[in-house]
Every structure is written in structure tokens, then in C-alpha cells.
Amino acid sequence: SVKIYRWRQSRVLSVWPFLLFLCCLAHTVSGQIRYTIPEELKKGSLIGNVAQDLGLDVQRLRSGRARIVTRQSVQYTELKTDKGILVVNERIDREQLCGDVTPCSFSFEVILENPMELHRVTVEILDINDNAPVFRKDEIKFEISESATLGSRFLLPSAEDADVGSNGLQKYILTTNDIFGLKQHSSPDGRKYAEMILQKPLDRESEPRMSLKLIAVDGGTPHRSGTVNIDITVLDANDNPPIFNQTLYRATVSENALKSTYITTVNASDADSGSNGLVTYRFSNMREQLAEVFDLDEITGVITLTGQVDYEKDKKHEIMIEATDQGGLTDSSKVLIEIVDVNDNAPVINVMSFSSPVPEDSAPGTTVAIINVIDADSEQNGQIMCSTDSSLPFKIKSTLTNYYALVTDSAFDREVVPEYNITVRATDSGSPPLSSTTILRLRISDVNDNAPVFEKSSYVSHLPENNSPGISIFSVKARDHDWNQNARISYFLEETQINGSPTSSYVSINSETGAIHAVRSFDYEQIKQLQLVVKAQDGGSPPLSSNVSVKIMIQDQNDNPPQVLYPVQTGGSLVAEMVPRSADVGYLVTKVVAVDVDSGQNAWLSYKLQKATDRALFEVGLQNGEIRTIRQVTDKDAVKQRLTVIVEDNGQPSRSATVIVNVAVADSFPEVLSEFTDFPHDKEYNDNLTFYLVLALAVVSFLFITCLVVIISVKIYRWRQSRVLYHSSLPVIPYYPPRYSDTLGTGTLPHVYNYEVCRTTDSRRSDCKFGGAGSQNVLIMDPSSTGTMQRIIINMPSTGNQKWHFYCLSFYMCVLYDAFTSSCSYCSSLTFIFTAF
Known part of the structure; x- marks a missing residue:
């Protein structure tokens, strides 16, 4: 071996x-x-x-x-x-x-x-020679008539060798004798069998029994063999053996045929009569597997089906039939049974490999699965067509025999279809066709191909001023159609400048929720709106982002009271407005000017007269703050009138401010001076002021003496021009109060006001009254000048001897002025406006 x-x-x-x-x-x-x-x-x-x-x-x-x-x-x-x-x-x-x-x-x-x-x-x-030929029986018995003719054949049982090729059964050897010879044959399927041939007549009387050995030898090295004993009994003469009417019988049977199905009938005849002509049939050299599938009626020769035949295992069966008469003479024939294939096997689908999930950016043609499909049927019944749903982005390609690849046919979008149930169908070509299906559940894995999208194209929010730091203003919200980490959104503020400061110094944003919080308290009067850019960024790699514009409007609150611009109210100050006793009804005394730095209705101001010395004499315009007389001024009216005006805005709740207006009802300055000297003044002045006043009086006296000569010379010239000057008309010079500008462009609008100019019948002797703001002044008009106004402003002390020194100096200057101009009407028509330093 x-x-x-x-x-x-x-x-x-x-x-x-x-x-x-x-x-x-x-x-x-x-x-x-x-x-x-x-x-x-x-x-x-x-x-x-x-x-x-x-x-x-x-x-x-x-x-x-x-x-x-x-x-x-x-x-x-x-x-x-x-x-x-x-x-x-x-x-x-x-x-x-x-x-x-x-x-x-x-x-x-x-x-x-x-x-x-x-x-x-x-x-x-x-194959290796590991199996020896084996006979199914240990002993073969023959009963042969002595009258058997020379050349009679006796079929011997075949040996079976599991090996194939040269290692399989090669030949038979019969022990040496002079009566029987051995002839070997090969069937179409390659099986070898032998027949004994009678070479010499038998003589029952001389040799009634014979014992031979049949040896089956294979072709391996070394040879293996199997042996069976042949016992021959010589019978009395039976001259004619049975003879089959066909040497080969052909039959077909479907593989799904039922048991007891008729296959074919074999027939042999014997020329002998009596018991020597009675023929019986039997299978010869049949394999054990076939013995359970086919049945032979030994009398009639009918072959029927007793088991199941399967085309996929054996496509045909070759069976040897032996006919034997009562005299022991035999004949053999062959039956070839062909199995007809029936489409009785559906294709079997085996998924050899399957990749799930698949990235959504997989290129078309990506292999998803490899499928093996087997059909046990043959020819048309075994031809397979594999397919899938044409509406899905997949197709099936054939690779090797019975192997198919499931590949992608188009691009995926996980946000549209996150997974596919792919039905793979295998159908054979039988009639009717059989098919089988299997379902592959393919999940699509996410790729970061979608940027966050805000719910709005822009956001506008309103925040009242004076808010608490850290208060939540509002939230922005963005959505990302991707999944998991690719859809995790973080929010950031784009770093821009607002009024020269970074955005982060005004507001902050929660990176997870998108909530925007105020970092500081806002003042509408300083900043009215915030223009931000919020960035939403996902957690993909690389990350995708989008921006949105956010506008935060600061809402005004009524947090500022009105501010009175005119008359100016300062500590120790006094403002006096003069109203002549000849003033008619509706005479404009003065105008209260106030502003409110708030906006909207919080800056709508209204003026009301809260208290007055004589309420029946004055009224205040509700909208414009003008103080006018509501009746004719009489001699009984007090010279000194004190009005308290309240200015209110329209906020909720409203805020207000008050202003005190002093009005002098008089036609001449001395009358006013006598009344207003008693006004209390709170501010103390420097003691050195008296020295300065005396020094000023000395300087004026020196200037008077110096200028006297010049004035006398000029007087002669003026006398010559007096007639011309007498007929000349002097222009009226109005006086405007200070111009107040709006604060930050909000609140009350700026106004310019003109104040009263009082003139006598003679235009050259006009009494001009001006309102001062913030100082006590004496204004002296010189009508003799051509188109010009001479103004002397002297700050007037408010207390003690200094005030009287000032009065004396002023009166002395007035006398000098009238002496030079040959007129005394100006001292009586002077209007004094007293304000503290």
C-alpha cells in the first residue's frame, strides 16, 4: 500500500x-x-x-x-x-x-x-486503492441441466469496488476447469460483469455437482481482490432456455411519479413444455438502493415504482433482468429507465456577504452584497434569473456561475430614505417557474452633507431698556437634517463691533440652546438697537455652518424726567420777566422750554400752571409752554408775580419737573427795582467785590473827564446832523434766547424763540426788554447809533452793600449817558435782568 x-x-x-x-x-x-x-x-x-x-x-x-x-x-x-x-x-x-x-x-x-x-x-x-472488490453474496448456486447446449451462458453476479479508475474492478478470474469458461463484459456505465460459458457437455451421472470460485481483481498496486463460491448442480435435461423478446427495454418515469407507477413489462419465452417451459423473472446484480425503488413481478415481468426517484441524483437507471425456466436455463436482458426532470426544486438563495450600513455618499456601483443562488434542477429548470425591485437604486450583476453581486445604481440621500428593504428574487425557467425571495435590510449611514438651517431668515426681538444683566432676550433655533453628531448644533456669535466695542460685551449666547442673554443693562438713550450675526455650526467633520442676522431693538422706558432748559433754574438765581401794565389779553410773557431725552410718548410734554400769585392773570399753553395773559393788566395787580409751572411727560407712570417764573408787572425800572430788591438770594459773594466796584467807578470818572472834550466836539457835529437823524428810522433788534439742541436726536425737538421788543411812539426812544439766561445784567440801548446796538453788561451782586454799590454805579452811568445824548428817557425804560454769578 x-x-x-x-x-x-x-x-x-x-x-x-x-x-x-x-x-x-x-x-x-x-x-x-x-x-x-x-x-x-x-x-x-x-x-x-x-x-x-x-x-x-x-x-x-x-x-x-x-x-x-x-x-x-x-x-x-x-x-x-x-x-x-x-x-x-x-x-x-x-x-x-x-x-x-x-x-x-x-x-x-x-x-x-x-x-x-x-x-x-x-x-x-x-482515488487510492483502499477498497477491495466485494461480492454481495458469499455463494452462488446454479442448477444446470445436463442437456444444456454448448455455449450456454450463465450470468455471474458482479462484484462492487468503491474505488474508481484503475483502482476499480478490472477483471474476473474463474478457477481452472475444463467445462466452463469465463467471458467478461462492460456495461455503458462502465460496470464490469462476467458470464460462464459452457464449453463441454455436462454429465450428471459422472459429475452431478461442481464447485468453482470467481475472483474479482482491481487494478491497484498492489492488487486487491474478492472471491465468491459457485456451486453448480447438474439437472436432468432441459433442452430449451428462455429467450427474451428484446435484448434492451427502454422506459421513462417522471421524478415526481407516485408509488406503484407502471414503468414497463419484460417478456421471455421458453420452447419447452410443462414445467421446463415455465419462466420466472428476477433482478440480476441490482444495487441495494435500487431494490427499494423498483419492483419486478416474477411471474408477469411487470416493473413498477415502489420508491422515489430523483433526477438530481440519478438521471437514468440500468437494470439487468434474468429469466429462468424450471430446468434452470436462463436468459438475460437489460432495462434502461430514464428519469424525466420535473421543476420540483425552487432556487435557494444564500447571502455570502452583506455590508450594512453603507455611507450615503457611496459611489454608484458599490458592491453591497454577494449572493449565491443554487437550483438543483437541470437544463431549463435549473436556469436562474436573479432580480430586485426596479424602483430601488440597486441592480444585480452576475459575477461567477451562480454568484450575483448586488450593487448600487444611484446616489443615496439618508435624509430622504434612511434605510432600504431590498427584496432579492431568484426565478428558474421551469414550467411553471419556481422562485424564492430573501429580504436584505440595508441601513444608510449619515454623512455631514447638510448645513444647519435657521427657522427664520432673520430675527427681530425687542428688549426694554434698564434690563437686568444676564436676562434671556430670546432664542434662535436651527435644524440640521443630518443625524447624530452631524446634527448636533452649536451656536456662536460672530465677533463684530457695536459702537466700537465687541459684540460679546453686549450679549452672550448659549452654545447648546441658542438662548441669547444680555451681558449688561442697556440704555435706550445711548444705544437703540443691536445688530448681531449668529452662527450655527454642526458637529460633523468637517463642520458645516450657516449665519443669521439678529436685530435686538431696545425699547424706551420712561426713566428720564423732563429737563427745563429755560428759564434756567440754578441755586440763588432769579429770573424776572417784565409785563407792561398796558399789555393786552394774550400778551406773551415768556415761554417755558423743556426737553425729555426719552422717545415716543415718553417724550410728549405737557405744561400746566401749578401755582400762581394771581391765577386769573396768567395761563400756560398745554403743548407749547407759552405763558400769556388771560385778561387786561390793571393797576391793582401786584408788581411781583410768582408762577410755578409743572412740566409732565406722557409716560406710564409719568415724570415731571417744575420751574418757577418771576414776572414783574411794571412800566418802569425803578418800580421794578424797588419790588425785586427784596427777593431772597442765597449765594454769598466775595468781599473783594466792593473794592472792584469802587475801582470801576474811579476808572469810569477818569474816562468821563477824558472823553468830555471829545464829546463836546462831536456834539457840534451831531447837532448839524440832528435833522437827518430825527427823520431816520432805527431797526428793531430782537433778542433770541439760547438755542437748545436735542439730545442724541431724541426727545423734544429744538426750538428758537423770539422775545418781546417794546417801542415808544418815537422810534428813537424805544424801550427794549431782553431776557438773560444765567446772569444779572443791565442792558442799555443807544438809539443814536446808526443801525447798531450798544450793550453794557454788568454782573450784579445780590446781597449787602455790594448790591447798593452796583445800583449807584449803574445809575451814575445812566446819568452820564443821558447827559452825553441829551435824552433822559432811557434810564426810565431800562430793563434789568438779574442773575447770580
């Missing part, structure tokens, strides 16, 4: 380079390799170097998680990925694996991933 095995190995090794070349060529062309090994190798024996034959390195086998996929119930081979070799995993018995089929082989697939590869490997099993 060892020598036979070594001889077989030498033959394999001699053709090994050629087989390797064929394997490499097959791999290059169709992705297949083929190995040939003898059966009964020990576990772990080397079959071949898969990595080398496929052109792969060992690292690729490891990273691709190479594995074997086989349809066999027993995995005969094992792939050593660390070495790239294929070894025997289980004992391989060729007879158990393939039976009589030759050549014997089995196939499996080697699958690699990332990227996906598929390679088919076929392993052919060579």
Missing part, C-alpha cells in the same frame, strides 16, 4: 507544475484555482499556497478577513490566513464524497472584504 501511495504521489508531483500553471491561468481569467490531492490525507496536510496562487500577500488575507464559504455539510479544508496556505481539515473519503462519480471534486469560495473579493477554489480528490 505504501508503494502504491508513493507511486501515485510521484504522478501527482510530475504534473504539479502544469496544474499550477492551469490554476494561475484560471485565476487570471475567471478567479478560480484548482488543486488535486489524494484521498485519505492526514489532517493538517498541505493542499496548496492560496496566497501565492491568487497573487495575494498574507497581510491582505488578514485585513480582508479571508474565510472559506462552502455548501458541504463537512468542511474538509481549512485556510491558514497567517501563512496563506490551505490544509486538510477533515479526513476525505473519495467514495463517501462522490461515490461512483469521477472525477471527484468539491468546490468552495474564498471571500475577502474591504474591498470585497471572491475566488472559487476547486479541490479534486484522487
